[in-house]
Amino acid sequence: MRRRLAVAAPLSLVGAVALGQVAPQRLRIGFAVGYAPFSEIGTDGQLRGFEIDLAQALCMRLVVQCVPVILDFDGLVPALKTRKIDAIMASMSITAERQQAIAFSAPYYFSPVRLVMRSDTRLEATPAGMKGRRIGVERGTVHERFLAEQFRDSHVMRYATQDQAFLDLRSGRLDATLVDVVIAQFGFLNQAGGRGFGFVGPDFGRDERYYGKGIGVGLRKADANTLGHRIDDALATLRANGTLKALNDRYFNFDLVSLR
Incomplete structure (x- = not known):
């Protein structure tokens, strides 16, 4: 900001x-x-x-x-x-x-952090469930570090902006993106382009090692x-x-x- x-x-x-x-x-x-x-x-x-x-x-x-x-x-x-x-x-x-x-x-x-995927996905939002899958993240964020260390078997795709990750998610070039819930809700899910997508899995923002208190x-x-x-x-x-x-x-x- x-x-x-x-x-x-x-x-x-x-x-x-x-x-x-x-x-x-x-x-x-x-x-x-x-x-x-x-x-x-x-x-x-x-x-x-x-x-x-x-x-x-x-x-x-x-x-x-x-x-x-x-x-x-x-x-x-x-x-x-x-x-x-x-x-x-x-x-x-x-x-x-x-x-x-x-x-x-x-x-x-508290700022929840979750994966956003297609609403009809059958993928599990876990490191094992996302093995080999492409997860988008904004470069330089805590989310990037979290994915690199916790989702090591996934392909972490780094973007200059979160909006670019949303575009690739919508087009099918990503399986998921990791993002603050508020940013996802107001910047994507509430918009026309976010139809058919939703939050999947737990709130990773509860991990104080990465996201604080x-x-x-x-x-x-x-x-x-x-x-x-x-x-x-x-x-x-x-x-x-x-x-x-x-x-x-x-x-x-x-x-x-x-x-x-």
Whole structure:
């Protein structure tokens, strides 16, 4: 998610302050937009999406003023470290490598990873069942490493973009492609070209060796025991009172937020 640098502050994320009240503390949250339905800029110029709505709900629980800061994805961690932002909400996986540089909240959603094949396939979505079969994957992703190490007897076909893999899957040049469920659903299965295809097999995203521990709010390590604990408490409340599930259901017809 590398996006053009910009800054926006839609009214929906800025809490109103009643006359005579003290303005709440500001919380500058870094987003990487352009990844619908998680975060994007609508035709009205306002930020919208699952993570945008969740950020608003968190700020309300924390009684702080949300200030969104839109950055390229690879600029988020540097901005956090140099105190240009206070938190990151950009579908950032909690991985051991990232935890060496920053802290994370508890996960607020999990990104399932599954094989997409023709709906009438009789192939088993296992290393043995896919032996000798052609599986497409976007080059440079964690999915590529997963297939190379776990599906060694399959032919791993690498593509510059996931859309190219979808095209070859549709044309029959691939037997399957390994991809995030959200990307597959919105970028292929919901489109005309995705008719006759579907998810097959388990959620490989549960393998923490490759995919980490879910998606969390990125924080400075120095803030882990202060702001981090407050965000964890707020997330726990939003999960318990049904707000997190309601936000999930507003954007998705599958569950990304239930604890594993």
